[in-house]
Amino acid sequence: MEIRNLAQVNNLDLFTAFAEAFRDYEITLDQNEHERMLRRRGFNPELSFGAFDSGILVSFTCNGIGTFNNLFTAYDTGTGTLKEYRGQGLASKVFEASIPSLVDAGIRQYLLEVLQHNEAAISVYRKLKFEVSREFNYFVSEASALSIKEKSLPEGYSLRKITLSELNNTDSMCDFHSSWQNSFEAIGRSPEAFAISGVFSGNMLVGYGIFEPASGDITQLAVLPECRRKGIGTVLVNEMLTLNQHNNIKAINTDTNCKSIGPFFASHGLALKGKQYEMIRTL
Known part of the structure; x- marks a missing residue:
């Protein structure tokens, strides 16, 4: 298993991994919607990371880069792991491996959103030292x-x-x-x-x-x-x-x-x- 940035991953391979990881998610996207979402959220492949098994992307965090509350910020545009690779802590490993590169790039804080009923993800984020800043509704x-x-x-x-x-x-x-x-x-x-x-x-x-x-x-x-x-x-x-x-x-x-x-x-x-x-x- 290799962890590296997503600079060499093409749009189709990234979408394929995304679609598979979010197959059971409440809101699904097609490839055009996925690319539109990444662009809107400031996706930066050089500062996004994934775990690769024999060259296949099996777990990833796509980071958007910009400013939030006047601080240079990385934003979790999408974190996912293929079903058969879950339970190995890959998402946490990918996130932790990304931190030195983000800090070197001048990033001051990391921002994400998570569904409130996703208790497993919330538990992981709390262990990674995230704190709740706001609550949102979606319609x-x-x-x-x-x-x-x-x-x-x-x-x-x-x-x-x-x-x-x-x-x-x-x-x-x-x-x-x-x-x-x-x-x-x-x-x-x-x-x-x-x-x-x-x-x-x-x-x-x-x-x-x-x-x-x-x-x-x-x-x-x-x-x-x-x-x-x-x-x-x-x-x-x-x-x-x-x-x-x-x-x-x-x-x-x-x-x-x-x-x-x-x-x-x-x-x-x-x-x-x-x-x-x-x-x-x-x-």
Whole structure:
């Protein structure tokens, strides 16, 4: 068994290992979706590692590299082990083998997310000195289960397409800090994949939605607190539904401390599917 980085692993071999490792996972991806996910999350093959048995990738951690909470960060884009190789501690060995290279590259912390019902993985991460930083909900429904609600904006408000560069000073609209995969940095890695809509009162941006049509992913949705309950969020979701190209609609990693987004999604037919922990280890 050899542990080394993934720089020489081609996209197909990486996807094959990923698909096999996550065969029983709740959310499955095809190869295009997998490559899109890696790009969005900042995948760096030179700083990602795997265990190889006779040249075959059997356990891996794909790391995204970027900034989180103003620190240079590695993010677990996907850790998996083929079923027949589980129980050997390979994931932990791959992770520990990666640490010197990450530290040498200037990485200050390691960030990951894990399903709350995956008690075995959580136990491993705690042994590896990870601590829970936040709890997330994730919502998934078939697109056909969601309906476009008849809703128009109040007088003086307008909806138009905008670009990422127009989203300045949005903190006052947001109830929580976006997770790694939903951050502006992640969106900026492939901005052409996203549709961004803004609602304006005169010339002032009062709400916006960021949506990835190919995956059905509601990436960000925010409205100024004083402008809520005016139908702005519904109009933004309606716009997303008209653009959707996927069988599902999903919203991944909404902070459980946010008490407004859950009931809003439920009112539109977007169901709570499960919960995750965000965990961080200082390097």
